Amino acid sequence: xxxxxxxxxxxxxxxxxxxxxxxxxxxxxPGLVYVERRMSAFIQDRIGPNRVxxxxxxxxxxxxxxxxxxxxxxxxxxxxxxxxxxxxxxAVPALCTLAVVPLGHTLHVFGREIALIAADVNVGILxxxxxxxxxxxxxxxAGWASNNKYSLLGGLRSSAQMISYELSLGLSVIxxxxxxxxxxxxxxxxxxxxxxxxxxxxxxGAIVFLIASYAETNRLPFDLPEAxxxxxxxxxxxxxxxKFALFFLGEYAAMITAxxxxxxxxxxxxxxxxxxxxxxxxxxxxADLIPPAVFAFKTLxxxxxxxxxxxxxxxxxxxxLMDFGWKVMLPAALLNIAWTAVIILAGWV
Amino acid sequence: MLSAYVPIVVxxxxxxxxxxxxxxxxxxxxxxxPTTNLTxxxxxxxxxxxxxxxxxxxxxxxxxxxxxxxIETIFLISWGVVFRDFVTAGHGGYIFAIMAIFLGLLVLxxxxxxxxxxxxxxxx
Numbered sequence: 001x002x003x004x005x006x007x008x009x010x011x012x013x014x015x016x017x018x019x020x021x022x023x024x025x026x027x028x029x030p031g032l033v034y035v036e037r038r039m040s041a042f043i044q045d046r047i048g049p050n051r052v053x054x055x056x057x058x059x060x061x062x063x064x065x066x067x068x069x070x071x072x073x074x075x076x077x078x079x080x081x082x083x084x085x086x087x088x089x090x091a092v093p094a095l096c097t098l099a100v101v102p103l104g105h106t107l108h109v110f111g112r113e114i115a116l117i118a119a120d121v122n123v124g125i126l127x128x129x130x131x132x133x134x135x136x137x138x139x140x141x142a143g144w145a146s147n148n149k150y151s152l153l154g155g156l157r158s159s160a161q162m163i164s165y166e167l168s169l170g171l172s173v174i175x176x177x178x179x180x181x182x183x184x185x186x187x188x189x190x191x192x193x194x195x196x197x198x199x200x201x202x203x204x205g206a207i208v209f210l211i212a213s214y215a216e217t218n219r220l221p222f223d224l225p226e227a228x229x230x231x232x233x234x235x236x237x238x239x240x241x242x243k244f245a246l247f248f249l250g251e252y253a254a255m256i257t258a259x260x261x262x263x264x265x266x267x268x269x270x271x272x273x274x275x276x277x278x279x280x281x282x283x284x285x286x287a288d289l290i291p292p293a294v295f296a297f298k299t300l301x302x303x304x305x306x307x308x309x310x311x312x313x314x315x316x317x318x319x320x321l322m323d324f325g326w327k328v329m330l331p332a333a334l335l336n337i338a339w340t341a342v343i344i345l346a347g348w349v
Numbered sequence: 350m351l352s353a354y355v356p357i358v359v360x361x362x363x364x365x366x367x368x369x370x371x372x373x374x375x376x377x378x379x380x381x382x383p384t385t386n387l388t389x390x391x392x393x394x395x396x397x398x399x400x401x402x403x404x405x406x407x408x409x410x411x412x413x414x415x416x417x418x419x420i421e422t423i424f425l426i427s428w429g430v431v432f433r434d435f436v437t438a439g440h441g442g443y444i445f446a447i448m449a450i451f452l453g454l455l456v457l458x459x460x461x462x463x464x465x466x467x468x469x470x471x472x473x
Contacts, residue, residue, distance in 0.1 A: 018356045022363040072379035076387050077400075088368035095364035098356045119356035126426070127357065138381070148389040148398045160408050163415040170422040177429035242375030246368060304437055319470035326370070326468045334456065337425065341448075344433060345441045 006110040013109060018118045018302070025253035030060030032252055036307045043311045070241035075146070078238060082145035087239065087246035090138025093131040100124040101260050102186045104270045104292030108284055116270075116292060117186060124185040125173060128261060129166075132216065135254060136162045139218075139235050142247070144237040154234025157318065161222065164325040165215035171333035172208040175340035176265045179349060189269030193276050201349055205336040206266040206317035208329055213258035217251060220310040222321060233292040254259035259302035265294065270295040410467060421455055 016023070034049070034057065041048025049056040074080055091260055101124075104116035117196070121127060136159055143155015176198055179186040192198060199206040215222040236247050263269060270291035279287040316324070389396050428448055435444040462468060 011470055018359050019363060021360040022367060026367065068375050070375065070379055071382065072376045073387075075389070076388055084372065088365070089370065091368045091371075092361070092364040095367060096360035098359060099360040118360060119353055121353045121357070144401075146389075149391065149396075149400050149402060152400055152402065156404055158409055160411045163419075164411060167415060167418045167422065170419070171425070173352075174422070174425045174429045177426060178432045181430060181433040183426070183430060232390065232392070241379055242371045245375075246371055249371075315350075321469045323468070326414075327463070330459070334452065337452075341432070341445055344436055345445060 010109055010112055010114065013107065017103075017114070017116060020103065021118055022095045024098060025095055025249070025256050026258055029249055029252040030064070032255070032303060033063070033248075034060050036310075039307050043308075064245070067242050068085070068133055068246040072241045072243075074332045075238055076317070077147045079145040079147065079342060080333055082141050083238075084243070085143055086138050086142035087243040087250075088138075090135060090143055090250035091246040091253070093134040094250045094257060096129055097131045097257040100127045100185055101257075102189055103295055105286050105288070115186075120184065122184045125183045125188075128185075128257075131165060131169060132254070132257065133162075135216075135250065138247070138250065142239065143235040145321060146235070148238050150211060150231045150233070150237045151235050154231050154237070158218065158235060161218075161325070162216060164322060165212045165222075165329065166197055168208050168329035168333045169212035169327065171217060172205045172212065172336060174263060174333075175202045175205040175309065175336050178337070178340050178344060185264055185269075189264060189271060192271055193266040193274070195273050196349070197268040197271075199267065201343065202266075202340055203334055203338065204332055206262075208333050208336060209266065210262055212329060214306065214309065215263060215321075217254045217258050217306075219255065219306055221313040221316050223310075223315060226306075244304055255303060255306055256299070259299045259306065260295075262302050263298040367368075384386070407470065414462070414467075421452075424451070 006303045040050045049059040053059040099118040100121055102117040107114045139158045143151045148274045180191045236244055272294055
């Protein structure tokens, strides 16, 4: 191949990697919605969507078309601009968080090395927290701008819930930072080679992080902001057409981010045990393609777990939710920090 | 190395284009008919009073608690990054004790709030 063509291919791959944080959620969310609906149907002994296309596989396409061609109402009682902007506020941060997450190790294309991460910044974890905590604005603004009692209550509940669990989320990551000595997510993954997945060193931290990430994404059993039986639909009661679809997209993109982060911080990221040792004996192409595949597989597993949990557990009551956040999760996260400090001081890791 | 952040800005712009595109597309393609009922949705009953009702002061209290503990988290992040360096340099006990005192004070505050009932939601 000519030099120009080779350069072109390398550039195309790099452009794809840079756009991946937006493209991956956009590509996976329709499939995820389909899988969720089918799985919930199987768990509840129903059939689920099976009419549009083979096995109902075209259902997401039909849903998207229907969203687009629905009447686009701005209620006269709502605050017009905040009402329109709120869905965008909910979706945008969720669509860029993956930029700092390593999706694999490196690709070797025509003798050049391409890192499988869009932005390898040295404060990766801070960027993630900064972006995910912006997600609460969309929900609060929607609740306020709709000028509807259900929406306001949903938005209020949501803000209190998200900030309560954000503490546990942030504190459960401190242990990871202490072990890795870095905020860069590629460093954190590299530290978890051999059998050193951080989940083995600090199981409490991993569990707290997992539970808090469910609360952050407003998934059952923490979906009180939109509890159907009491608040109709919570903060998006007054929303329809693509505005509702954007909230939906934001929620599912946040699920993907949460799963990818759980994998990256506690379950070795793209690493398999002793991967760096045995991958040297593999053909280059295979050694390049295993890490992204492993990362995708692990992330999909945690997405599956989220769906499974949603259709298995009942919803918390609001006082139980706040009690759990402040009296169980917060002390557990602090305990995890103490535990991590002890194992480092004792020289076990 | 500010250039490392360029892809994040690109991702942000891309996400904004997607969101704006979605809003514009449905505004352009959706049907427009005169809708009769445009009151806030309250299960079919005519809404009474304003939607911006007074709400429990506890939401505000949670906000205050959050700010305190979030600042603590920020301290802990910078402390966590250098923790290992201090341990390898032989100052492990020192850096551990300093954070233990700081955290201990905050935990005392949390226990106080707990005993005072600031964390109770069902109590009236």
